[in-house]
Amino acid sequence: MILNFSVQNFGPVKEKQTLSFEADSSSHLEDQYVIATQSGIRVLKLGLVYGANASGKTTILRALDFLRDLVLEPEEKKTTQLKFSPFLFDQDTPHNPSILSIEFIQKEIKYAYTVEFNKEAVLTEELTYYNPNKANIFRRTTDVENQFTEIKFGSKITVDKVYKKTLESNTLWNNTVLGGYLKTNIQVDELRDVAEWFEKHLKPLVLTNTELDSLVVEELGSGKINKTDISKILKRADFNISDIVIDEEKSEVSYDKKLFHFGRGIDSEYFTNILNAQIPMPVDLEFEHTVGGVKYLLPFLSESQGTQRYFGFAGLLALMIKASVIFSIDELETSLHPDLYNHFILSFLTNTKNSQLIATTHNREILDNRDIYRNDAIWFTDKHESSATELYSLADFDSSVIRNTSSVYNAYKIGKLGGVPNTGDFYIDLTDEK
Numbered sequence: 001m002i003l004n005f006s007v008q009n010f011g012p013v014k015e016k017q018t019l020s021f022e023a024d025s026s027s028h029l030e031d032q033y034v035i036a037t038q039s040g041i042r043v044l045k046l047g048l049v050y051g052a053n054a055s056g057k058t059t060i061l062r063a064l065d066f067l068r069d070l071v072l073e074p075e076e077k078k079t080t081q082l083k084f085s086p087f088l089f090d091q092d093t094p095h096n097p098s099i100l101s102i103e104f105i106q107k108e109i110k111y112a113y114t115v116e117f118n119k120e121a122v123l124t125e126e127l128t129y130y131n132p133n134k135a136n137i138f139r140r141t142t143d144v145e146n147q148f149t150e151i152k153f154g155s156k157i158t159v160d161k162v163y164k165k166t167l168e169s170n171t172l173w174n175n176t177v178l179g180g181y182l183k184t185n186i187q188v189d190e191l192r193d194v195a196e197w198f199e200k201h202l203k204p205l206v207l208t209n210t211e212l213d214s215l216v217v218e219e220l221g222s223g224k225i226n227k228t229d230i231s232k233i234l235k236r237a238d239f240n241i242s243d244i245v246i247d248e249e250k251s252e253v254s255y256d257k258k259l260f261h262f263g264r265g266i267d268s269e270y271f272t273n274i275l276n277a278q279i280p281m282p283v284d285l286e287f288e289h290t291v292g293g294v295k296y297l298l299p300f301l302s303e304s305q306g307t308q309r310y311f312g313f314a315g316l317l318a319l320m321i322k323a324s325v326i327f328s329i330d331e332l333e334t335s336l337h338p339d340l341y342n343h344f345i346l347s348f349l350t351n352t353k354n355s356q357l358i359a360t361t362h363n364r365e366i367l368d369n370r371d372i373y374r375n376d377a378i379w380f381t382d383k384h385e386s387s388a389t390e391l392y393s394l395a396d397f398d399s400s401v402i403r404n405t406s407s408v409y410n411a412y413k414i415g416k417l418g419g420v421p422n423t424g425d426f427y428i429d430l431t432d433e434k
Contacts, residue, residue, distance in 0.1 A: 001035060001043045001356055002202075002326060003103040003110070010066075010098045011059040014087040014388035019060055021047060021356065024376045024395055032349040033374050038108050039132070044377050045349060048332075049360045049391075050412070051381030052421040056389030057360040060381070061328040064358070065205035067100045070115065070122075071198045074179030078147060078172040081119045089387045097123050106197040113194065121147070121173040127194060128154075137190045140177045147173045149180075159188055203319075206329040212312020213285060213300060217246060225318040233314040237343055239307060240289050245297060247284035287311075309335040313344055320348060320355035332359035342372060368409035375402070380419035392418075 001021070008016040023034050023042040035043045051057035066084055075082075087093040101114035110130040116123045125140040136154035143150065149171045153159050159167075163186040171180030178198070181191045206212065219225050227244045234241045285300040287307075300308065316327055333341050341363055348357055366372050378394035394408065397417065402408055411417050 001037075001105045001324070001354065002358075003041065003043060003105065005060075005064055005103075006099070006101045007060060007063040008099040009086045009093050009096055010063050010100065011085060012054075012056040012087065012383070012387065012389045013059055013063070013391075014090065014093060014386070016099070017060070017389065017391040019047060019049075019358075019379060019391060020376075020393070023374075026374060026376065028370075028374050029349075033377060035354055037105055039110070041105070041110070043105070043356075044374070045352060045356050046345070046377050047356075047358045047379060048366075048373070048377060049358070049379045049381060050362070050364070051360070051419045052383075055381040055383050055419065056391075057381040058330050059389065060391065061205050061330055061358060061360060063100055064102075064202075064328055067102065067115065068198055068202050068204065070100075070117075070176050071178045071195065072182070074175040074183065075172065078174055080174060082117060082174060084119070086118075087388065104197060106193050106201075109193075111194055111197075115176060120144075122176055125177055127177075127190075129190065137194075138177060140171070142173050144173070149173055149175075149177075151177055157188070157190060160186075163188065201325055203325055203327050206312075206316070206327060208331050208334045210312075212315060213308065216312055216315030217285065219315060219319060220246065225315060225322065229318040229322075230311070230314045233317055233347070234311065236347065237310060237314075237340060239310065240291070241287045241307075242290040242295065243288035245284070245286040245288060247286075305335040306337065306340070310340065310344075317344070317347060317351075320352045320357070324354035326356045326358070329357065329359040332361045333363040338363060338365055342366065342369070345372060364409060364412055367412055375408075380417060382418040 003022055004018055004020040006016055006018040007013045021044045023044050033044055033046060035045060037043065049057045049060060070082075084098065086096065086098050097116045097118050099114065099116045101112070103110065103112045105111075112126075112128045112130075114124075114126050116125070121142050121144060122140070123142050123144070125138075127137040128134055129137055135156045137157055138151055138153045140149060140151045142148070149168050151164060151168050151171070153164070166184055166186055167177065167180055167188075170183045171177050178191060178195050181188065182195055216225075216230065220227060220230075227246075230244055231241065286297045287300065287303060289296045289298055300311075303311075316329075319325055320327065332344075336344070345366070348355075367378070375397075376393060376395040380392055380394070382390050382392075384390060394402070394417070402411065408417075412420065415422075
């Protein structure tokens with residue numbers, strides 16, 4: 001579970017901004033929202049981020065996804081630049097390092113992880129844990145001139161000298177130590193547990209164009225979820241779907257060897273084997289509808305955009321119910337009726353135990369329903385005059401701004417809480433000036 005995540009000098013975020021999942025003292029919707037750890041930390045399941053277009057709300061999710069990739073998908077060549085941009089509307093920030101940091105719970109132990117980097121290299125990296133007292137696991141520094149990584153383990157961490165040298169040699173200057181660890185055949189329990197958290201619990205960012213149907217089919221094939229789970233979720237959401245039919249067949253790829261020219265150093269036999277391979281391809285995904293006692297099959301692509309989208313969400317929801325996972329979703333309301341949007345959030349809050357959901361949204365109607373949201377779960381992004389993103393919580397406002405149930409919706413609607421576009425006159429004169 002994520003406790004908090006901080007971003008600095010990344011995209012439109014200039015100064016350090018922190019998204020926190022630590023619950024405040026409110027007991028409102030405690031049973032639905034709050035996960036209590038053995039150490040007494042109260043963690044929120046849900047965080048919703050509101051903001052105008054181009055205010056930086058998606059950047060918060062992209063930064064978290066970037067950190068995940070930095071750990072799990074290390075670059076193979078030290079000459080490869082990291083794919084991100086620092087804050088560009090300033091003379092100094094393009095030359096300053098960017099910093100991402102995260103605190104999370106793994107196996108009831110609190111970890112804090114910070115990475116400082118630029119496009120060429122990971123400059124510093126530090127991992128600490130609280131077990132129960134704070135202790136350093138490692139600190140990594142990079143000799144930028146020589147492109148060399150040095151790792152110093154904390155006094156409570158026992159690592160064989162050979163393991164340490166192996167890890168340093170496998171941690172390229174544009175890789176993290178955790179990424180280097182995943183490349184090696186060594187065993188360090190603390191690194192294993194943290195790498196496992198990134199791999200098994202923190203899931204990739206879901207964008208509006210993410211093909212969730214492919215993800216769901218893959219998870220169905222792996223056995224992590226089953227068709228009955230998805231069908232139950234779809235039925236509860238009032239979709240007239242009685243079954244899901246997936247046909248998968250081996251598709252043989254053939255080619256004419258005359259069309260291929262194999263130059264020097266190219267193994268023609270290798271390509272022959274690849275091109276003649278039996279490649280599994282999902283060729284048919286259909287939904288069964290029962291109407292008047294008669295069953296009809298409708299191809300997935302013939303379903304509405306809302307049905308297709310919610311099929312993907314049903315898969316995510318099944319995963320979040322059955323396991324402890326964290327999903328980030330950009331523009332959660334896309335293709336969903338407001339009632340279906342609320343149903344998804346309530347289904348998540350009611351049925352999950354240790355999963356978390358972080359989502360950007362423009363659906364402000366939820367702010368008119370205190371039966372669904374807590375103040376500390378609502379966040380806003382806004383732009384300064386300097387074009388830098390500021391991130392803040394609804395819980396930061398005092399009673400002079402937020403007095404009752406209806407005032408939150410109304411206050412946001414009229415711009416009292418920020419996070420809304422500052423539009424001008426809607427009359428546009430396109431006549432040529434002379």
